[in-house]
Amino acid sequence: MTSHLTVTEAAAGIRGGGITSHELTERLLARIEEVDPALNAVVDLWPEESLRAAAEADAALLRGDETGPLHGVPMTVKEGFNVAGRVTTWGNPVFAGFVPDRDATVVERLRAAGAIIVGKTNVPAMLADFGQTANDLYGRTRNPWDTARTPGGSTGGGAAALAAGLGYLEYGSDLVGSIRIPAGFCGVYGLRPTAGTVPTRGFQPPGPSAPPSEAGHLSVLGPLARSAADLRTALRVTAGPEGEAAGAYRWELPPPRHARLADFRVGVVLDHPGAPVTHEVGAVLSDAVDALGVAGVKLREGWPDGIDPDREAETFGFHVGLFFAHHQPGADVAPIGDVVAQEHARMAARAAWTRYFEEIDVFLCPVNFTTAFPHDDRPFAERVIPTAEGGRRYDDQVFWTTHAALPGLPAVAAPAGLSQDGLPVGMQVVGPRFEDDTAITFAGLAADVLGGFTPPPAR
Template identity: 50%
Template sequence: MRRGDVSSVELTTRMLDRIARFNPKINAIVTLAGDAALARARAADEARARGEWWGPFHGVPCTVKDTFEVAGVTTTAGLPTLKSHVPARDAVVVARLRRAGAVVLGKTNVPPAAADWQSYNEVFGVSNNPWDLARTPGGSTGGGAAALAAGLTYLEPGSDLGGSIRVPAHFCGVYGHKPTLGVVPLRGHIPPPPGTPPGPPPLLPVAGPLARSAADLRAALEALGGPDEEEARAYRWSLAPARGTRLADYRIGFVLDDPACRVSSDVREVHARATEALRRAGAKLEEGWPPGVSPAQQYDTYLYLLNSVFAFTLRDDQVEEMRRRAETQDGSYQAKQALAWTAPFKNYAVAVGRRNAARAVWQEYFRTHDAFLLPTAFVAAFPHDASPRMFDRRLATPEGARQYLDLLFWISFATLTGLPATTAPIGLTRDGLPVGVQIVGPYLEDATPIDVAGRLAEVIGGFTPPKGF
């Protein structure tokens, strides 16, 4: 673009043509801003002709998850109550993408309130995975991951509380980065509802990029990161350099499986091949959880805090019934939810203390290690399932049916501790479905897991497009 080999209008027109051709199959992009995108692309080309350069994404077409407000463009978060919501102001991530030169093509599909690992809603319908149209692209950034895999966009900002960046990246064979907690501002994201006054820093959720390469993730994070308006008066943020420049520089821990959430054999095979490729490339690998990490305890702490986020949905007339359910802690997800929704505040304070202790244990590990590899999810992309109760859904694996909510396990450790985590494609299952490894890095050292993802692509290959796209 900078050399003039291709213009923004050419790229944007190409993307709009591909959207017209391929999007009907996958329903990934649900609100198109074609005229505004072409006008912005023309302005980008005119600016370049004058010698002006807007930033690292000058004239590059991108899409935006439909949970981020875009000025003048319908933003629904998958909710019928917001089907006519047209914001007057950009979310922070959108404003920063524009400041970096990006051209916004439109909005991508999400589940209602971004609360599922599938992307379907009453407003726009179902999004399909371009690797297999009968399967989900994931959620909640499912439309964005599908659009990236299908070649309908170059970049997508997403958000992640329960794996909403990492799981779609894994299901669609693209790259996704969950940044260190607080690096990318969430103002302008739905939920919470539009117009909600700013509150204290969130404990778990983050915003971050999805792309088709690790290099694009890094460039996007540098554009998106940094404190919001009020905080920016007092401090600045810069991306710390990666700890290595080649795989042989890195000391990496890993686990391929855990009794608390067994990984499906077809997914585990792909992880094993990738780990062996890393070893052959010279990376120093150590198998096993970090000393002091109790996966079951950290997962329970994460579930407690995650469920606490949604306690506001409990109606007053349901409280007593929920308290009775909480009295029987049988290990089920329903019982854990009931406890988090009805227990006294001191239980929440204890959970926060455990979360802080978990981060300290991981940070101690990263004094001697540079990254930690683990699965993103125990299964690859699964067939669409619109049954209303998540508690009742089951996922098929070669070893038998599994609980749907087990999808929370492998993403929980980075979310609980606020650590950065990059999901990178590492190959296909025997059924031809993508698998992505999750690379957790040290606190505030996001460039390290992103760099490991890029180096990994050098030895096993990076993004590959699905057939037919």
């Protein structure tokens, strides 16, 4: 069925003449109309413009024009990206009238690679929720595996759309897990690239931009897809410097360390007292690691030397506070001595991971301690995630996404299997800094053992 093709398969079908871009886009728009009312994942859709672009893509092929790797393939982007002539609200009714006159850099580059942007996907208000996706402007997004449950946040609309076959690629953002948690909850792939790899121009709340600064190192932009290979394609067409820096050097994705699964040296931590995983998540991850071991993967259990995961989680929380202080003028700022000490702690963590990856190729850990949980409208401080082992704090979810984000490492959220109650369980594949393709390649090879993306039932 065409609705769940990968980007690679869809693009190959168009280039090979098996289907036209117009046919594929028409089918996708019909599927969105049929399936999305139950999910509310795609909140701004442009059918006429998309079909015109698809017809132009087909005409370009007939003319023999040079085409990009995403030529003619319809996709969506997270609502926070500026798309010229379309509203950007960040899920905030206050910004309902804001219409940018220029595409975000990521949107420009996706279009230059041939992609057809058919619409935008839902986000929580101001992208300020890592576990759920709902706002007063567009409403709530539901998980296609179980509509009573969350798809995660803040790229929840994009992950739900991909899982349900409402697009062939999605582009999102990740500060504390906003790509990886939704990917894990919805059973798709999501990449948090090495920090600073993908330009962020055109991805900010409406209004004056924050002054230029390196303080944005925790927040990155990255793709979600139905295969690991699609993450690689999307990263290649969107990463690299822009403006004056673009003329100074050429960005290239370094090759993966290995091409065979059995050649990988893999670190593993599947549980920790700081955020113990539920029995159902632990069982799936344990089975997945066992299967990888049988396939010849060389496994080493334990955290890297020099990494105290509880301390790093505290340091990460401090740096998230600095991030918001930078982007919200007037916010409280920590004393300079604390800032210096916590920056030293961040760089010490980066150095420890660098040493670790001299002997290990990728590191596996959970995406979250739980599977997708029921919707919860209470304030953050009052939310409790129900599990068989008892209620859990809402912000416990951030623990497992911390350890790639703090040192700026690439991390792929990949499907590891389904829980006993039929919900996706995600596994993080953390790679060496700047070696995103090592993590992507491992995730792709692991799919041959673990099964990869599976469409939700009846979707």
